[in-house]
Amino acid sequence: xVVMRLKRMGAKKRPYYxxxxxxxxxxxxxxxxxxxxxxxPIESENQLTLEEDKIxxxxxxxxxxxxxxxxxxxxxxxxxxxxxx
Numbered sequence: 305x306v307v308m309r310l311k312r313m314g315a316k317k318r319p320y321y322x323x324x325x326x327x328x329x330x331x332x333x334x335x336x337x338x339x340x341x342x343x344x345p346i347e348s349e350n351q352l353t354l355e356e357d358k359i360x361x362x363x364x365x366x367x368x369x370x371x372x373x374x375x376x377x378x379x380x381x382x383x384x385x386x387x388x389x
Contacts, residue, residue, distance in 0.1 A: 308362060309370040310343065311336065320344040323354070323373055325362050338362070343376060356382055
């Protein structure tokens with residue numbers, strides 16, 4: 305099954321995350337199918353960057369979205385409706 309989830313990057317106590325599309329059978333730190341955004345919780349500005357077109361395409365294809373990524377996407381106002389994303 306293909307999922308959209310966070311991939312942790314960065315140094316110790318300075319994390320940032322990539323929002324990636326990945327097979328759920330592989331480790332989160334391994335190779336991903338596609339990168340659709342990033343989340344930097346430490347920064348005060350530009351914390352979240354999303355590629356809305358890619359996200360909508362993957363949702364149409366039936367990718368499962370993790371709860372954390374779902375809340376980040378909803379904070380930007382992107383709907384997760386599979387019929388009309």
